[in-house]
Amino acid sequence: MNPTTASSLSEPLAWPEGGVARVPFRVFSDAEIYALEQERIFRGPIWNFLCMEADVARPGDVRTTWVGETPVVVTRDQDGKLHAMVNRCAHKGALVCLKQKENRESLTCVYHAWNYSLDGKLQSVAFRNGLKGKGGMPEDFDPSKHRLQPLRVATFCGLVFGTFSEETEPLEDYLGAPMAKFIARNLGRPLKVLGVHSQMIHNNWKLYAENVRDSYHATLLHTFYTTFKVNRLDMDGGIILSDKKWHHISYTKRATLQAEKEYETVHAGQYQSQLAGPELLRAWDEFDDGITHSIQTVFPTLVVHFTLNSLAVRYFVPRGVDKTELYWVFLGYERDDAAQQRMRVMQGNLTGAAGLVSLEDGCINEFVQRGTHGSPDEEAFIEMGGKVAESNESSRATEASVRGFWHGYRNIMGFN
Ligand code: FES
Ligand SMILES: [Fe+2]
Incomplete structure (x- = not known):
């Protein structure tokens, strides 16, 4: 799908004369502009605040948050490394983590029990081999191709930030x-x-x-x-x-x-x-x-x-x-x-x-x-x-x- 572009708004936005000293009221109520912001800003080349580092201080800590309208989960794995991923199951898109904060050894979706490691890799799929030789996933099913979508993550002074874009500059340069x-x-x-x-x-x-x-x-x-x-x-x-x-x-x-x-x-x-x-x-x-x-x-x-x-x-x-x-x-x-x-x-x-x-x-x-x-x-x-x-x-x-x-x-x- 092509991202919406400013020019592809059904009615293009012409910023008023007067530049930054004028703001068209349309930007506060237009659903298309709101959708474009999700793409350009929140999933664009910026650092989004995710949570406090104190929220994920211990190995196994899990904290849910949002980047724009996208649900995100921040975890600290058993080696102490921080991860941020879209909180959306690779199967049918259900939220995987439901509590704001918890401590877990792994992440399991409640819908069909797909299980992910704390860094978002798919570890197991319920009934992958079916039952009694029947059903189950096809031969070519490759778990490594189905994981929670990762974000880049960086911290500064106890604040955890994430970005979807590979183009985002290092956090301290961004600040x-x-x-x-x-x-x-x-x-x-x-x-x-x-x-x-x-x-x-x-x-x-x-x-x-x-x-x-x-x-x-x-x-x-x-x-x-x-x-x-x-x-x-x-x-x-x-x-x-x-x-x-x-x-x-x-x-x-x-x-x-x-x-x-x-x-x-x-x-x-x-x-x-x-x-x-x-x-x-x-x-x-x-x-x-x-x-x-x-x-x-x-x-x-x-x-x-x-x-x-x-x-x-x-x-x-x-x-x-x-x-x-x-x-x-x-x-x-x-x-x-x-x-x-x-x-x-x-x-x-x-x-x-x-x-x-x-x-x-x-x-x-x-x-x-x-x-x-x-x-x-x-x-x-x-x-x-x-x-x-x-x-x-x-x-x-x-x-x-x-x-x-x-x-x-x-x-x-x-x-x-
Ligand atoms: S939607 Fe998560 S396991 Fe089915
Ligand atoms: Fe105020």
Whole structure:
């Protein structure tokens, strides 16, 4: 079967004039474009986040996940080697692994009991020789030609990535040096998973990809941020885009809010926002770079956030053109003491499905989905901070990283 091409869409997509500062609403609701994304992006020359290395720490560990809509299973074999394969039986295509996590000696499909080794090779076929000399597989049946389809796999700082394409560059080149360095800042110590959950959001996956790159909305939509001075646009901070512009880092330095200090001196005692549990925000300095809040993305669907002392990996999985499952993996470090771990768990309440800060993101993207899906020929206007996608280390009043996402998206999709 020939892969769909951009030009073979039944109605070709002409990107609006205005380039990356415009986004045609059609890309959020068009089933053909969604199908093309599966081919061009998720099965294309990119690295997809699969799971945490902690999920598959021991020999025999098995973790199911997704690459776009394709079910995938990650395993660690008895020699300690990691493998990633399509979680789809070579017989009739049933899911082979059904649990999110388990420990197994081999993988057996429940339908007709075909059995695979942890590296995906077909080991045995039930009734291969039939019964009493009757039935069974033909003479020319060759088990070595029927295995679970493998992905290339690579790890970085406790994150496991996979790719379907032989053309994908090495993982660290894909990330680029500034992105790799910042991931190493946050995740480059032995990690401990503190908890996980997921939520279904009723919007196209790209609206969430935009949302986490959108530093403009953070202090407007999320009033908890500004009310309790966790993140404001007048704090020092900036945006760094990767070379290809499709990954980004947004960072804030809460401690350097000089204007806030001056305001509090002048207006001392007149007004104070107070939490009943102020200890929620009593963070300790984790690093010596002054950064107290950061969000980093890796194209297409990985996010790492560090808000005060709350560290988490998020990833999102398309579940249809207008539905996305968003996963949260809350993390601490192995070296944390009990008080630090307690603080990380408590500050986990800032984010997540019901988070004090990120609750609103669960619905705002749906508002865009509902507002746009009936008007495919209209377009979004994203010129805050300029019309191009460039790093800006002096202001976060910009949509530069959103434009960066569309720059990468258009290139890989062939939408010029
Ligand atoms: S579908 Fe898996 S053994 Fe038949
Ligand atoms: Fe948000």
